[in-house]
Amino acid sequence: MSDRHRIELRWRGRNGRTGRTEIVRAESDESILDAAERADVGLPFGCRTGACATCTGRLLTGKIEHLRPPRGLKNDSKEDGYVLLCIARAKSDCEIEVGSDVQTDLVTNPWK
Amino acid sequence: MSDIESPESGAHEHHEHHHDVEGPGYATPQAAIEQADREKISYVPSLYVGTDVDAPDFLSVVDVDPDSTTYCEVIDTVEMPNKGDELHHFGWNACSSSCHVEGLERRHLVVPGQRSSRLHIVDTKNRESPEIVDVIEPEEVYEYDLSAPHTVHCIPDGEILVSMLGDKDGDLPGGFLELNDDFEIEGRWDPPGEIGMNYDFWYQPRHNVMVSSEWAAPKTYYPGFDLEDVEKGNYGHEINIWDWTNRTVEQTIDLGEEGLIPLEVRFLHSPEAAHGYVGAALSSNMFHFYEREKEWFAEKVINVEPREHEDWDMPVPGLITDLLVSMDDRYLFFSNWLHGDVRMYDVSDPKNPRLADQLWAGGLFGPRHPTGEDDREVIAGPQMLQLSIDGERLYWTTSLFSTWDNQFYPEEAERGSVMLKADVNPRKGTMTLDEDFLVDFGEMPNGPARAHEIRWPDGDCTSDVWQ
Ligand code: FES
Numbered sequence: 245m246s247d248r249h250r251i252e253l254r255w256r257g258r259n260g261r262t263g264r265t266e267i268v269r270a271e272s273d274e275s276i277l278d279a280a281e282r283a284d285v286g287l288p289f290g291c292r293t294g295a296c297a298t299c300t301g302r303l304l305t306g307k308i309e310h311l312r313p314p315r316g317l318k319n320d321s322k323e324d325g326y327v328l329l330c331i332a333r334a335k336s337d338c339e340i341e342v343g344s345d346v347q348t349d350l351v352t353n354p355w356k
Numbered sequence: 357m358s359d360i361e362s363p364e365s366g367a368h369e370h371h372e373h374h375h376d377v378e379g380p381g382y383a384t385p386q387a388a389i390e391q392a393d394r395e396k397i398s399y400v401p402s403l404y405v406g407t408d409v410d411a412p413d414f415l416s417v418v419d420v421d422p423d424s425t426t427y428c429e430v431i432d433t434v435e436m437p438n439k440g441d442e443l444h445h446f447g448w449n450a451c452s453s454s455c456h457v458e459g460l461e462r463r464h465l466v467v468p469g470q471r472s473s474r475l476h477i478v479d480t481k482n483r484e485s486p487e488i489v490d491v492i493e494p495e496e497v498y499e500y501d502l503s504a505p506h507t508v509h510c511i512p513d514g515e516i517l518v519s520m521l522g523d524k525d526g527d528l529p530g531g532f533l534e535l536n537d538d539f540e541i542e543g544r545w546d547p548p549g550e551i552g553m554n555y556d557f558w559y560q561p562r563h564n565v566m567v568s569s570e571w572a573a574p575k576t577y578y579p580g581f582d583l584e585d586v587e588k589g590n591y592g593h594e595i596n597i598w599d600w601t602n603r604t605v606e607q608t609i610d611l612g613e614e615g616l617i618p619l620e621v622r623f624l625h626s627p628e629a630a631h632g633y634v635g636a637a638l639s640s641n642m643f644h645f646y647e648r649e650k651e652w653f654a655e656k657v658i659n660v661e662p663r664e665h666e667d668w669d670m671p672v673p674g675l676i677t678d679l680l681v682s683m684d685d686r687y688l689f690f691s692n693w694l695h696g697d698v699r700m701y702d703v704s705d706p707k708n709p710r711l712a713d714q715l716w717a718g719g720l721f722g723p724r725h726p727t728g729e730d731d732r733e734v735i736a737g738p739q740m741l742q743l744s745i746d747g748e749r750l751y752w753t754t755s756l757f758s759t760w761d762n763q764f765y766p767e768e769a770e771r772g773s774v775m776l777k778a779d780v781n782p783r784k785g786t787m788t789l790d791e792d793f794l795v796d797f798g799e800m801p802n803g804p805a806r807a808h809e810i811r812w813p814d815g816d817c818t819s820d821v822w823q
């Protein structure tokens with residue numbers, strides 16, 4: 245088994261256009277955020293400790309593990325496949341939806 | 357060429373306008389009103405965190421001098437060394453509370469990152485083009501089991517106090533971090549365990565008191581606002597009254613249902629005054645707090661009624677997000693970020709505020725193009741306020757917090773914030789929107805930015821405390 249995994253990062257398209265895609269290689273001991281940074285691919289982030297949820301992505305295929313409890317995510321968000329990329333390590337090849345819109349999914353306007 | 361671009365423009369003369377005191381600031385609030393020059397530039401934290409603009413947050417230097425050719429423009433930016441900070445509130449290394457300290461200058465800004473817990477020290481010796489001179493990294497902050505820095509106040513003798521909203525993991529409780537005059541962490545100011553939650557604070561030395569308020573755990577508010585968290589009691593509704601010298605909480609006042617999410621705390625400026633205000637954002641009530649026979653009380657004095665909106669299922673609260681008191685202690689101003697209005701109250705009798713004037717710009721109920729149909733539209737409502745020291749010009753920006761902005765005003769991420777201004781007539785108690793003033797943070801080199809708190813180089817109505 246290889247130590248490196250192929251991570252496909254997918255942004256949502258805007259205004260009817262398809263979003264961009266980037267492929268990065270993640271070592272089995274680094275976070276997906278670190279792997280993306282190493283490849284010069286910018287992803288949103290804030291605390292880097294799993295509390296703020298700025299780095300939220302959504303796992304479409306593959307397996308990840310969180311290095312510590314993902315405090316910034318509620319339980320149902322975790323069940324819906326949301327992951328915190330600053331503390332997520334790939335356990336297999338993955339496809340992950342990324343970008344600031346993913347984080348916006350987590351909490352909607354409560355008055356609307 | 358405008359004089360603001362010239363380093364010899366008289367910027368440094370500002371420091372010499374109070375000949376009778378040795379240190380920074382002004383001897384009294386009245387001295388500030390009489391001696392302060394008109395504000396010519398302002399500093400405004402500007403943000404990309406949480407958007408798809410892959411660049412660090414920055415501090416904007418905004419030209420607010422109407423005689424300058426670059427009036428209403430961002431004339432310089434100080435880019436942070438890292439991405440992901442979420443710059444939010446910031447403050448001076450020194451204010452009038454240290455005006456007896458010889459050799460100390462009001463010259464350095466402490467600019468924290470709310471999400472990163474990183475603290476940046478910015479030297480404004482060259483006012484038009486400040487620079488970062490020091491950075492305290494998050495790991496150094498986490499060592500004190502604190503995170504999420506919020507309000508920065510200089511405290512007497514050149515020290516700096518920063519309210520911290522979380523522990524190192526973004527859980528409760530927070531506390532206070534103290535920096536020395538070399539911008540090194542001195543330690544934790546408060547004995548751990550004094551408070552459950554933290555947010556803003558203001559101290560009044562002659563009454564030996566500090567009042568602090570409550571938002572929530574960073575991990576609660578960082579991802580966005582969720583009514584479920586309110587139901588679970590994850591948001592604050594208390595204020596803490598501290599013994600300033602002993603650093604202990606003497607009294608905790610529960611504001612109850614009417615006081616949900618008490619955010620900004622402002623004392624009257626007079627060092628003799630034992631009166632102040634705290635705005636409960638979610639309940640949209642203004643509380644007056646005061647001391648009587650060594651006991652502190654808080655009473656609701658203003659209520660902003662929720663309003664129906666055709667696109668919303670529930671009545672929308674005003675959401676009081678910022679307030680300030682004019683330097684002469686005569687007026688209280690506050691913003692309703694969701695409704696879209698700024699209010700001005702006469703508080704000559706602090707217990708009985710009287711509505712003097714109100715104006716609308718953006719928000720859910722205000723005009724989208726308040727400065728003219730051809731001008732860019734205002735997404736979001738009035739948020740952080742700043743008033744000129746003479747009380748005649750009120751400025752504000754429109755961003756609250758990146759994730760909350762995205763929830764309530766998603767277009768702001770694509771269009772950026774604006775900074776607006778009203779001309780205030782303190783004699784008549786009126787405000788008029790200045791239709792010639794609009795700073796567009798949508799037009800920044802790396803993409804549209806959010807704009808937050810506003811500070812003047814020589815102190816302002818939310819910085820200064822008198823000993
Ligand atoms: S960066 Fe804050 S949770 Fe990942």
